[in-house]
Each structure stands twice: as C-alpha cells, then as structure tokens.
Amino acid sequence: MRKTFFFLLAVSTLLACGGGNSTSTSSKSSDTTGGSTANPACTALTTGSGTSLGGFVPFPSANAWNQDISSAAVDSNSTAIISSIGTGTSVHADFGAGTYSGIKIGIPYVIVDATQSFVPITFTSYGAESDPGPMPVPASGPIEGDPMPGTGDRHVLVLSKDNCFLYELYGAYPGSNGAWSAASAAVWDMTATTQRPYLWTSADAAGLPVFPGLARYDEVAAGKISHALRFTVSQTRAAFVAPASHWASSSTSTSLPPMGTRLRLKSSFDISSYSAANQVILKALKQYGMILADNGSSIYISGAPDDRWDNTDLSKLGALKGSDFEVVQMGNIYTSSNIPAGSPPTISSFSANPTTTNATSGTTLSWSATNASYYVMSPDVGAVRGTSVTVKPSTTTTYTLYAANAYGRVTATTTVTVQ
Numbered sequence: 464m465r466k467t468f469f470f471l472l473a474v475s476t477l478l479a480c481g482g483g484n485s486t487s488t489s490s491k492s493s494d495t496t497g498g499s500t501a502n503p504a505c506t507a508l509t510t511g512s513g514t515s516l517g518g519f520v521p522f523p524s525a526n527a528w529n530q531d532i533s534s535a536a537v538d539s540n541s542t543a544i545i546s547s548i549g550t551g552t553s554v555h556a557d558f559g560a561g562t563y564s565g566i567k568i569g570i571p572y573v574i575v576d577a578t579q580s581f582v583p584i585t586f587t588s589y590g591a592e593s594d595p596g597p598m599p600v601p602a603s604g605p606i607e608g609d610p611m612p613g614t615g616d617r618h619v620l621v622l623s624k625d626n627c628f629l630y631e632l633y634g635a636y637p638g639s640n641g642a643w644s645a646a647s648a649a650v651w652d653m654t655a656t657t658q659r660p661y662l663w664t665s666a667d668a669a670g671l672p673v674f675p676g677l678a679r680y681d682e683v684a685a686g687k688i689s690h691a692l693r694f695t696v697s698q699t700r701a702a703f704v705a706p707a708s709h710w711a712s713s714s715t716s717t718s719l720p721p722m723g724t725r726l727r728l729k730s731s732f733d734i735s736s737y738s739a740a741n742q743v744i745l746k747a748l749k750q751y752g753m754i755l756a757d758n759g760s761s762i763y764i765s766g767a768p769d770d771r772w773d774n775t776d777l778s779k780l781g782a783l784k785g786s787d788f789e790v791v792q793m794g795n796i797y798t799s800s801n802i803p804a805g806s807p808p809t810i811s812s813f814s815a816n817p818t819t820t821n822a823t824s825g826t827t828l829s830w831s832a833t834n835a836s837y838y839v840m841s842p843d844v845g846a847v848r849g850t851s852v853t854v855k856p857s858t859t860t861t862y863t864l865y866a867a868n869a870y871g872r873v874t875a876t877t878t879v880t881v882q
Contacts, residue, residue: 502627504654510624512573512605513767515681520689521622521629521653521674527706528675528690532727532791533750541790543718545726548696548761550786556744556777557695558678558766566612569768571605572620572674579623581845582641588634589647592663595841595865598630598648599623602641618666619643620674627653628846631666631673650839650846657837658869661708661802667693668757669722670709676754678747678766683740688747692766695759696720704793708869711758715798720755725791727752732787738776745780752791761785807871808835813864819880825855826879828862835866856881 507517522528538544558569584596600621607618619635622628634646649665651657651672659670667673676693700719701712707723728748737745744764753764762785797803813830820826828840829851838847841863844854854862861878 502625502654505622505624505627508574508622508624510574510576513571513769514574516574516622516679518685521651521672523654523656526656528672528754529751530691531750532691532725532752533730535727536792538790538792540717540793544720544724544790545785545788547698547716547718548720548785550784552761552785553781554783555760555763556678556766556780557760557763558768558772559774559777560768560770560772561774566608566610567768568772568774569766570607570618570620570673570677571609571768572622572677573601573604574622574624575599575601576623577625580641581843582643583842584632584648585638585642585644586648587644587646589664592660593645593648594650594659594839594846594867595863596648597841597843597845598632598643598650599845600630600632600635600643602637604637604643606635618673619645620666622653622674626846629653629672629674630846633664633666650837652837652846652848655837659708659836660807660867660871661797661869664709664711668709668711669703669707669755671707671723671754671756673756673765676756676765678744678764680767680769680771683743684771686739686743688743688751690747691725691751692744692747692753692764693756694726694753694765695757695763696755696761697758699755699758702796702798704796706754707756720790721793721796722755724755724793725752726755726788727791728783729787729789732783737779738773740773741776741780748788762788803869805868805870806834807873808866808868809833810835810864810866810873810875813875813877815862815877815879818878819882821882822855822857825853827851827853828864828877828879830864830875832864832866834868836868838867839865841865854879 507519509515579599581597581599586593604619606612608615617635619632621630629651632645632648636644682688699712700721701710702721703710704721704723710722734742734745810832815826840847859880864875
C-alpha cells in the first residue's frame with residue numbers, strides 16, 4: 464500500500480538534516496573498519512535472493528523485534544483498539560508461493576557479499592529523512608511486486624553478509640550504470656539497536672525496518688520464528704509508540720492504533736488443529752506478537768515470497784479474527800504535543816591523513832563524535848562503524864560524514880586531493 468506521510472513543521476527545528484541525493488565521481492573505496500569489512504555475526508547468511516539466514520536473527524536479543532512479550536501486560540485501551548481494527552476481521556498471510564494477479568506474493572529480499580558494488584541512491588521524495596547512499600544494491604535486485612511492480616510500495620531489501628548492515632528502499636527504481644532512485648531509504652546495523660531521528664520515515668511508514676518483521680520459509684522450516692511479525696491495518700492514529708518513530712495519519716482518535724502498536728495472539732487460542740508450519744507462525748504471534756508498521760489492509764501479516772510455501776495451508780490462518788488478539792501495553796504514546804526533544808550528535812573532528820594521495824596509496828579518514836547512534840559516509844563508503852576508514856579515491860573527492868541519533872543528523876566534510 465503506497466504510504467502518505469504527514470510532517471510536523473512545529474518540530475522540524477529538531478532535525479538538523481544533512482544532504483539529499485547521493486552521487487559519486489570516484490571509484491569504490493576500500494573500507495577497513497566499516498562498509499565492506501567482514502562481520503562474523505552474519506557468516507551464516509547465504510547469498511542470493513530469498514536465501515537462508517542460517518538461523519541468524521537480525522538485531523540483538525534485547526531489540527524490540529526480538530523481545531518475548533508473552534507475559535507482558537495487556538494495554539488498558541486494548542478493547543477499543545481491537546474494535547477499531549475489527550473483531551471479526553480475518554488474518555491474512557500476505558505472502559506465499561507463486562504469483563497472484565501476476566506478481567510474487569510477499570516482500571522479497573536479497574543477500575549480498577563483499578563482491579557487490581556500492582552504488583549511489585538518488586532520492587525522489589524523502590531525501591532529507593533518508594540515509595544517504597551508497598548502498599550495495601544489485602542492478603537486478605528483487606523489487607516488491609515483481610515481475611510487475613507497477614506503482615506500489617516497490618520495497619527493495621538488501622542484507623550484506625559481510626558487513627552485517629541491512630539496506631532498505633521504498634519506491635525504488637533501477638537506473639543506469641547500476642544506480643537506483645528511491646522515495647526513501649534507511650540503513651540498519653544488524654548487530655546493534657540504533658535509533659533513527661524521531662518523525663523520520665524509513666522504508667516503512669512507522670520508521671521501522673521492514674525485513675525483521677517478515678515471516679520467512681527458512682525459519683518456519685527450521686521450526687521457530689524468533690521475532691515479531693510485521694502487519695498493517697487500514698486506519699491508524701497520528702501517533703507512534705516504541706519501537707516506531709513516525710506515523711502516517713491525520714486522525715487523533717484514541718481508538719485507533721498508533722504506529723508501533725504490538726498485538727499478541729491470546730494465550731488461550733488453541734493452535735493444536737493447525738499444521739506444523741502454521742503452528743510455528745502462531746507460536747511466534749503468542750510469544751513475540753506482531754508490530755504495526757504501515758497502513759494497508761487490516762491484519763495483513765507480511766512475509767517473504769517462496770515457492771515452498773503451501774498457499775492452501777496459509778489460507779487457514781484466516782480462521783483467526785481480530786477478537787483472538789490483544790494489545791500489549793504500549794507505554795508512552797507520542798503525538799505532535801510530546802515528541803521527545805534532545806541534542807543531535809556533535810562531530811568534533813573529521814579529517815584525512817594524508818590529505819593528498821594517489822589512487823594506489825589511499826588515505827585514512829578519521830573522525831571523533833559524541834552522542835551518535837550510527838554513521839554513514841558518502842560517496843563510496845556507505846554505513847560505517849568505528850572511528851576510521853581507509854579509502855582509495857581515483858579522483859579528488861570530498862567526503863561527507865553523516866552522524867545521526869534520535870534527535871537529528873549532523874554532517875562534516877573533508878577533501879582528499881588525488882595527484
């Protein structure tokens with residue numbers, strides 16, 4: 464479902480936005496500490512489209528997506544919210560095998576390794592709220608809606624096996640020379656819990672990552688889903704609760720669910736008559752629940768397409784109704800009146816050593832910053848960890864370091880002269 468975003472001018476001063484489009488005039492960098500460095504956490508991943516994660520679960524166990532909420536309290540507004548969603552509304556598994564109306568069923572993903580080139584991303588709508596490129600997106604990367612994605616959400620999800628970052632694009636279109644354009648994009652460190660700025664969209668309306676909420680065949684076949692699932696409803700509130708950070712509504716009705724609302728299948732629901740595969744999904748809905756991430760058809764649960772799914776069996780999940788769920792206690796509900804305020808990061812230094820080099824020797828870019836949740840460097844490098852990275856530009860290049868946290872983003876630049 465195409466998203467509609469609503470912006471709050473009253474809090475725009477919180478966001479020290481940097482950059483928009485990502486462009487590159489130099490060759491791909493050699494990165495010793497960030498973008499292309501191998502990370503042992505993701506070694507179990509198998510490269511290719513829709514391939515196995517080998518048991519790897521993105522993000523730490525304490526991350527909201529991976530938290531066991533089976534014994535969490537029920538929210539005091541649960542009855543009203545479930546009623547607004549529809550007590551008689553059926554669950555729909557929005558994923559499966561083959562195609563429906565000519566398109567693959569579900570949101571695809573691809574896993575790449577260090578051989579995948581980093582390419583620039585040009586933003587068409589929400590560049591000020593997007594993480595800049597470059598990103599390791601294959602020229603033929605799968606797009607949601609393939610083989611006829613049309614004007615839908617056109618999500619592109621890329622997991623890097625070697626640097627353990629997740630790259631997500633919304634409204635994505637392949638361009639010339641391997642480059643891509645997108646309405647918005649976000650990068651996520653799969654080894655950490657990072658916070659993007661409040662009120663920024665991501666590739667999803669709730670400001671959340673899409674991939675960790677997908678039901679995948681490889682984990683169902685292995686017998687366990689160890690994370691919450693992603694779902695949509697038709698009407699949401701102009702508000703969000705953790706872990707969301709953005710909304711896509713103009714309604715202030717307290718009966719409607721804020722983005723980030725987590726539903727849990729009631730513990731009393733009897734799953735014994737369901738297939739082994741469906742029981743894996745149902746157990747996850749009891750233990751981890753499902754997190755509201757976008758506007759769309761009500762109680763549509765997201766998953767990845769795979770020709771091994773049994774569509775007839777998945778359709779039996781439709782016996783579940785809204786009344787079989789309850790809302791997990793939400794905590795603080797953020798609206799336009801109480802968005803958290805704080806200080807964006809501070810970059811105290813960003814420099815190259817040496818500042819003049821040749822295409823063979825390269826140089827080391829180093830930085831010092833405080834209160835940053837994550838970093839991206841453009842052009843060529845992409846998402847980085849640590850405080851330094853080695854680059855080998857082929858021409859004189861000005862590098863921009865982006866440092867972000869929950870309260871905004873700041874930038875710093877340094878130029879490397881190539882003789």
